[in-house]
Amino acid sequence: MSHQKSEEVSKTSRRDGHTSDDRESAATSGLSLVPISLPLEPVFSRRRMLNVAGALANSLVVFYATNKLFGRHQKLVQALESSFFVRTARELFERLIARAPKRLDTFDCALLSLAALILCRRLFRLYTYLTGPKLADRFMGSAVKFLSRFVPAVRKEVEKKNREAVADMEKSLVQPTEQSFVELPPQGMKSEEVMRLIDSRTAGETAWKGGKVSGAVYHCEESLMKVAADVNAKYLLSNPLHPDLFPSLRQMEAEVVAMVVSLFNGDSDCCGSVTSGGTESILLAMKSYREWGRVVKGIEKPEVIASVCVHAAFDKAADYFGMKLIKVAIDPVTSEIDLKQVRAALSCNTVALVGSCPHFPHGTIDPIEELAEIARRHQLGLHVDACLGSFLVSTMDAAGFPLPPFDFRVPGVTSISCDPHKYGFAPKGTSVLMFRDAGLRTFQFFTCPEWTGGIYASPTIAGSRPGALVASTWAVMLSMGYKGYVNSCKTIVACARRIAERISAGDVPGIRLVGRPDVSVVAFTSDALPIYAISEAMSKKFHWHLNSLQSPNAVHLCVTLAVAQKSEMAFIENLRESVALVAANPREWVTGGAAIYGMAQGVPQELVSDLIGQYFTVLYTPFVAGEKEKEGAEALEGRAREAK
Ligand SMILES: Cc1ncc(COP(=O)(O)O)c(C=O)c1O
Incomplete structure (x- = not known):
């Protein structure tokens, strides 16, 4: 099957619309040593033309001002002076000066011009604040915070609400334990003791096995858990950061990527890496588009367009990497991304579009082929978030639920994320980020060749990584077939x-x-x-x-x-x-x-964000066992000794 698939795939890649010339020009541009499927920008793009016009205007101003000052190139200066722009600017300026009080000298005028510039910038900022999202909400948040600082009654009310919320959170999240550890035990504990603690702590923790949990735990197959646990134990201390020490792990990781690429109909140019989860794959995809936009298109303020239903990991990426995530509306009936709004949101700073396959909230697949068409026309990246769809979307055709193409079969799809730790049934902590070619993937890597600790490079966000997860994912995938x-x-x-x-x-x-x-x-x-x-x-x-x-x-x-x-x-x-x-x-x-x-x-x-802060405080606060719990623990220990 895989041979058949790879033949089909190689045909697809020839149909992908990027000519070999595109690839060659990218490869020879010195940007990367490997070919890159996202084409380089055309020589006469709108963005380039605007940039050139801006640079020309700037140079003309500098040329005019300096030559006028030093009395050089008189003919050119005169020609410029008689041009429409300079005449209008001069007229405006002279009118202003004529109105200005006579006591203003040249220095004052310069100072006033500077003040006007600063004022314009401030006004522009105010404008972006006023036209930004949820103005009323931000205003209310700031107002309540301000009032709670200075008005005791408001402060009391906010504090009371917070206490109630924290108590609610503690009630639902903190489970009493008979013994708690906020310091190391003075002596090391025997493994039986440790296991007894584990057994007592997990005794009531069975909800996830009952088949009544939405997502979170994707299977409860004992045989798969056993394979994963056995392989996990063998690779417990392994670390893919040291492929020389763990060559078998290197091979497994490469095979996991290759198998997932094949599920998503990638050809031999497609490649990827294993990450710690959907969020990390998304972070790295966004970082790659940011870098690609900067290096190839000279974009300094990169923007990404996605629907309001896109996973919050994209907001996180935008936050971490200083990018702007533009969220457009969905169709109110189908929940698909609104393509008209995508087109309207395009700008000269857009680096990539995102399509979900499917999105988390309503489980709808975005129209990937149409998004790819837009991405290709505007020479943008298109990331398909198949983190959740993972091994379901890639097998739905074979399972009798045909889907329109959403993967590397679609020309214009440049990267895909897929999580084996969801419907791949692998242990938690594995995702695969795929790219259409190795040229794009290079933007994901981090290198620090000058580090005093040696030449440093890591493909993903973490440095050291748990090899056990890679190995057990590989084992689960082989077991499932x-x-x-x-x-x-x-x-x-x-x-x-x-x-x-x-x-x-x-x-x-x-x-x-x-x-x-x-x-x-x-x-x-x-x-x-x-x-x-x-x-x-x-x-x-x-x-x-x-x-x-x-x-x-x-x-x-x-x-x-x-x-x-x-x-x-x-x-x-x-x-x-x-x-x-x-x-x-x-x-x-x-x-x-x-x-x-x-x-x-x-x-x-803003106040919800404060509440979330409290939620994390609750999460990281250990329950401290009191006398009652200690007595219970001692009684249990006594009974265990007697039983022995
Ligand atoms: C569509 C989608 N993308 C990304 C993610 C993030 O995955 P993770 O929780 O593994 O970081 C999820 C998680 O549910 C998801 O549903």
């Missing part, structure tokens, strides 16, 4: 489609679908009842862990193998009962997550 993934895709996608069909057929009165569930995510909301309260009822009463979405308020179920195998039948029944419970008494269910989301919607974003 192509057929294994096709079968799991059949089970998962069929389950998601059945659930979506029942909701759209009105099987759960009051609930309607949000977006188009293309793969495994089914998003829904209610027009009559608070959807977060319904989600809370699903959690408290039926132990479902669903994801809360916003703008619009909704909830989704990301179907995993465990959900499909264990809980599909229960889902619709539980949802129907939850709707009835909330309809009977909506207030009863506005607690926990529903309360936090409800509150977050009512307060400005």
Whole structure:
């Protein structure tokens, strides 16, 4: 199969629209030693023309001013003086001067000009602030913060709300333990003791195995877990940073990339690397486009265009790498990115477009072929985020759920991210970032040839990396095989489609679908009842862990193998009962997550950010066992000794 595929693929690559001349010109441009599929900018692009015009105007001003000052090139200076621009500028200036009070001398005039420039800059900043996103929200946030500083009553109220939120978080996140460690134990503990602690700490931690969790844990197959654990143990101390010490690991990593590239129909030019997760793949893809834009197009303020449903990892990348992420609207019915808005958002600073395959909130696949067409026409990168779709989207055709092309078969797709740690069923901590060619991938690497510790280079964000994850991912992929993934895709996608069909057929009165569930995510909301309260009822009463979405308020179920195998039948029944419970008494269910989301919607974003800060404080604060817990631990130990 793979041979057949690679033949098809090589045909595809010849159809990819980038001529070998493009590649050669890039290769010989001195930018990189390897060919690059993203073409170089045409000589007469709009951006270049604007740049040239700007530079010409600047030079003319300098030429005119200096020659006028030193009395050189009189003829040219006279010609410039009689030109429309200089005449108008002179007229304006003279009018201003004529009005200026007579006591102003030349120095004052220069000073005034400088002040005018500074004022213009300030005004421009004010304009961008006023026309920026969510002005009212930012204003309210700053106002509440300001008031809480100086008005004791407001401060008290904000503090009270914060305390309540923190208490809520502690209640749901911090689990008491019989023994806690905030310092090293004075003596090393025996491994049996350590294991006993682990057993006691994980005794009640079984929710993730029950098949009622949306995403997060993508399978619960004992045999796969065993393979991963065995291989993990063998490579526990390995580190891909030292390929000379672990040559077998180097081969495995290269094979993981090659296998994923082949799933996404890449040809022999396509390449990639293993990263720690979807977020790191996205960060590196964005960094690569930033560098490519800077080196090849001379863009200093790079912009990326994506839909409002794109994963937050792109916001993170924009934040980390000083890029601008322009988010455009989605179609209100299908949730696909709005192509008209993409075209309208293009600018001379755009370096890349992003298409999700599918996106996290509503599970809809963006129109990748159309995005690729725009990217090609404007010579931009196109990143396809298949982190979530991963091994599902790449096997859906074979599983009987055909999709329009979304991968390297589409000319114009220049990079793809895919997470084996999601539907590839690998242990957490692996993603693959692929590029159409090695030339683009070079922009992802970091090198520091002059470091006193030796020539340093690392392909991804981390330095040392867990080789055990690469090896166990490789082992899981071999254990599953192509057929294994096709079968799991059949089970998962069929389950998601059945659930979506029942909701759209009105099987759960009051609930309607949000977006188009293309793969495994089914998003829904209610027009009559608070959807977060319904989600809370699903959690408290039926132990479902669903994801809360916003703008619009909704909830989704990301179907995993465990959900499909264990809980599909229960889902619709539980949802129907939850709707009835909330309809009977909506207030009863506005607690926990529903309360936090409800509150977050009512307060400005800035205050929500403060709350999130508190959330992290709760996460990093260990529970300290008190006397009660210690007594319990001692009693347990005593019983264990007696049993021995
Ligand atoms: C579409 C999409 N992209 C990226 C990510 C980020 O992946 P990770 O959590 O592995 O960093 C996710 C995670 O759910 C996702 O759904």
